[in-house]
Amino acid sequence: xxxxxxxxxxxxxxxxxxxxxLSSITKEYGQNAIIVASESLWKNNEIKSIIEDELTTKxxxxxxxxxxxxxxxxxxxxxxxxxxxxxxxxxxxxxxxSTIDLGKAIAGLVTNTGSAKNYLExxxxxxxxxxxxxxxxxxxxxxxxxxxxxxxxxILSREDKLKASIRNPLxxxxxxxxxxxxxxxxxxxxxxxCGLDALTQLIEAFTSxxxxxxxxxxxxxxxxKATESLIRTFxxxxxxxxREDMAFASLLSGICLANAGLGALHGLAGSIGGMFNIPHxxxxxxxxxxxxxxxxxxxxxxxxxxxxxxxxxxxxxxxSEHPFETMREAVTNIIGYTRNITKILEIPKLAKFxxxxxxxxxxxxxxxxxxxxxxxxVELSDEQLTEILLQAL
Numbered sequence: 001x002x003x004x005x006x007x008x009x010x011x012x013x014x015x016x017x018x019x020x021x022l023s024s025i026t027k028e029y030g031q032n033a034i035i036v037a038s039e040s041l042w043k044n045n046e047i048k049s050i051i052e053d054e055l056t057t058k059x060x061x062x063x064x065x066x067x068x069x070x071x072x073x074x075x076x077x078x079x080x081x082x083x084x085x086x087x088x089x090x091x092x093x094x095x096x097x098s099t100i101d102l103g104k105a106i107a108g109l110v111t112n113t114g115s116a117k118n119y120l121e122x123x124x125x126x127x128x129x130x131x132x133x134x135x136x137x138x139x140x141x142x143x144x145x146x147x148x149x150x151x152x153x154x155i156l157s158r159e160d161k162l163k164a165s166i167r168n169p170l171x172x173x174x175x176x177x178x179x180x181x182x183x184x185x186x187x188x189x190x191x192x193x194c195g196l197d198a199l200t201q202l203i204e205a206f207t208s209x210x211x212x213x214x215x216x217x218x219x220x221x222x223x224x225k226a227t228e229s230l231i232r233t234f235x236x237x238x239x240x241x242x243r244e245d246m247a248f249a250s251l252l253s254g255i256c257l258a259n260a261g262l263g264a265l266h267g268l269a270g271s272i273g274g275m276f277n278i279p280h281x282x283x284x285x286x287x288x289x290x291x292x293x294x295x296x297x298x299x300x301x302x303x304x305x306x307x308x309x310x311x312x313x314x315x316x317x318x319x320s321e322h323p324f325e326t327m328r329e330a331v332t333n334i335i336g337y338t339r340n341i342t343k344i345l346e347i348p349k350l351a352k353f354x355x356x357x358x359x360x361x362x363x364x365x366x367x368x369x370x371x372x373x374x375x376x377x378v379e380l381s382d383e384q385l386t387e388i389l390l391q392a393l
Contacts, residue, residue, distance in 0.1 A: 002212075002213060004212035004213070004214070005259070006259055007151060007169060007172065007258050007259055008169070008172060009172070009255065010138070010148065010149055010172060010173045010174055010175050010176040011175045011176070012149070012175075012178065012251070013175070013176070013177045013178065013179075014178045014247070014248070015178075015180075015244075016180060016181050016240070016244070017181065018178065019054070019139065019177055019179045019181070019182060020054065022051065022054040022055065022092075022137070022177060023054040023055055023057060023058040023060065025137060025175055025177070026055060026058070026060055026090060026092065026137065027058050027060065029089060029135040029137075029174070030089025030090045030135070031059065031060050031061060031089065032060075032061050032063075032086065032087060032089045032090070033055065033060055033062050033063070033088065033089065033091070033092050034062075034064075034065055034079075034086065034090075034091050034092070035062050035063070035064045035065070035092045035094065036065050036079065036091060036092070036093040036095075036099055036100075036102055036106065037064060037065075037066065037067065037094050037099060038067045038068070038095050038099055039066045041095050041099075041141060042066065044185065046185075047094070047182060051092075051094065063082070063088070065078075065082050065106075067095065067098060067099040067102045069098065070098050070156045070163070070273075071098055071101050071102035071153070071155050072156045072157070073116045073120075073155060073156075073157050074158075076102060076105040076106060076109065076116035076155060077109075077115050077116055079102060079105075079106035080106055080109045080110050080116075083106055083110045083134070084110060088110070088134060089134065089135075090134060090135045090136070090137065091103050091106055091107040091110075091134050091135070091136045091137070092136075092137045092139065093137070093138050093139065093173075094141060095140070095141050095142075096140070096141060096144065096145070096190075096194070097144055097145030097147045097197075097280075098154075100138045100139075100140060100147045100148055101145075101147055101153040101154050101155065103136055103138065104136060104138070104147070104166075104171045104173065105155060105166055105171075107134040107135070107136040107171070108133040108153070108168065108170065108171050110133065110134050111131040111133055111134060112129050112130060112131050116155055116166065117157060119166045120157060120165070120166060121164045121165050121166075121167060121371070122162070122164045122369055122370075123157055123160045123164055124164070128168065129166070129168040129170050133170055133171065135174045135175075136174055136175075137173065137175045137176075137177065138173040138175070138177070139176075139177045139178075139179070140176075140178060140183075140247075140250070141182045141183055141186070142183065142186060142190060142194040142250075143180075143183055143191075143194055143195060143198060143246035143247045143249065143250040144194025144195065144198050144250055144281055145194070145198075145201075145250065145254065145280075146198065146201065146250050146251055146253040146254015146255065147254060148173055148176035148178065148254060149172070149173070149176055149254040149255050150171075150172065150254050150257065150258040151167055151168060151169045151172050151258060152166065152167040152168075152171065152258075153165065153167075153171060154270075156273070156274060157274070161274045161275050162270070162274035162366060163271075163273045163274045176251075178251055180240060180246075180247040181240065181243075183243050183246075184237055184238055184240065185237070186237060188237065188346075190281075191233050191237060191246075192230075192281070192285070192345035192346065192347065193279050193280075193281025193282045193284075193285065193347070194250070194281050195226065195230040195234070195246055195281070195345070196281050196282075196284050196285040196288065196342065197253075197280060197281035197284045198222070198226060198249050198250040198253040199223065199226045199230065199249070199253075199288075199341075200265060200266075200284040200285075201254070201256065201257045201262060202219045202223050202249065202252065202253045202256060203223065203288075203292070203315060203338075204257070204261075204265060204372075204375075205219050205253070205256035205257050205259075205260040205261065205262060206219035206223070206260075206315070207295070207311045207312065207315075207377045208261045208263055208375040208377065209261070209374070209375050209376070209377060210259075211260045211311075212259070214259070215255070215256045215259050215260040218252045218255055219252065219253075220314075220318060221252060222248070222249040222253055222256070223249075223315070223318050223319070224318060225245040225248055225249040225252075226245075226246065227319050227321075228242075228245060229241075229242040229245035229246050229249075230246060230249075230345070231341070231344055231345070233246050234344070234345055260375070261371065261375035262372040262375055263295075263372055263375055263376040263377070264291055264294075264367075264372070264373055264385070264388075265284065265288060265291040265372075265388075266370070266372040267367040267368070267370035267372040267373035268283075268291075268364075268367045268385065268388065268389070269283045269284060269287065270366075270367065270370055270372070271362075271364075271366040271367040272350070272355070272363055275359060276353055276354055276355055277353065278353040282347055282348065282350075282353075283350065283392075285342045285347035286342070286347060286348075286349065286350050286392035287389075287391075287392050288338045289335055289338040289339040289342065290388045290391035290392065291388050292312070292334060292335055293335045294380055294384045294385075294388055295312070295376065295377055295380070296309070296312055296331050296335065297384070298378040298379075298380060298384065299312070299377065299378055302378070308377040308378070309327070311377070312331045312334055313327050313330040313331060314330075315330075316330035316331055316334040316337070319333065319334060319337040320337070349393060350393060351393050355392070355393060356393075357390070357393060360389050363389065364382055364385045364386065364389075367385070
């Protein structure tokens with residue numbers, strides 16, 4: 001029996017030069033816009049000129065609110081105040097996943113009362129977004145999170161040393177403009193970490209307890225695109241075909257995670273990211289191979305062969321582009337592939353960022369509260385979770 005739910009999607013404009021549609025799209029929603037963008041991106045004269053030219057030619061007034069690193073409860077609250085002060089009619093978030101998450105949260109809370117802290121999962125007060133948010137146009141300039149098509153905004157609470165989500169279908173952007181030409185100037189290290197985030201999301205959604213036929217099909221396509229093009233974008237950032245593939249893989253990863261959930265890796269990553277200032281994609285890369293390995297070990301210990309284990313067999317075949325004679329060869333291949341790609345992409349060990357073994361117990365305790373942990377294909381023991389963290393140290 002096939003049974004599933006599927007979230008609605010934004011109006012998606014994907015492809016080269018799609019950014020040229022921004023003014024006509026924006027005008028449908030209003031004349032007074034707030035642009036949420038990082039200071040570094042807004043100093044990129046080419047991107048800034050494209051955005052300003054697109055909007056000012058249509059007499060759309062713009063106010064810029066700068067994102068600074070990970071979105072926090074404080075930055076969301078300040079953004080809401082700014083949007084209310086200028087009587088914004090629409091939010092345009094352009095940048096990486098953190099910037100778009102900030103834009104989503106601002107758009108949602110302008111029309112709903114109270115601090116962002118009240119709406120956070122796990123540590124918040126359970127307050128729900130009820131009123132329709134301001135319209136949001138999401139324009140990713142990295143290929144990683146896929147947040148332009150999801151219902152959640154990941155926010156850091158410095159007070160609680162934890163990243164948690166504001167989650168509601170009303171937070172799904174009205175429009176997503178995904179133009180790979182905006183991504184060609186990304187530095188190698190950001191290309192690598194964002195690409196590994198997308199690959200991780202695709203793999204975890206594919207093996208999730210909540211996976212379903214549509215997300216499985218999309219995840220396979222996304223993994224194939226990432227396998228073909230992630231290293232190419234790292235080696236040659238101007239390869240527009242490869243950038244396009246990774247932008248597509250990232251988009252598919254967002255659709256898949258929104259509908260199938262993730263897994264233990266993201267449960268751990270949210271906890272680590274709240275305690276240490278480590279880019280999310282680097283955490284994903286550092287944990288990826290060891291998490292897959294521990295899942296496979298647990299599955300092999302339960303039954304000789306299962307539907308869940310067959311997913312890892314399929315992954316091993318996808319990344320190698322050929323079938324294997326035995327199940328163990330295939331699952332060993334996906335472990336080896338993910339270990340090798342993190343080396344090729346120069347993902348450092350987490351000790352470089354101050355990550356230490358004395359924090360493992362707190363990380364695991366917090367991670368086990370995450371919804372992502374519940375979607376993992378098997379329940380991992382504390383000893384297995386500790387082994388994953390040791391391998392990343």
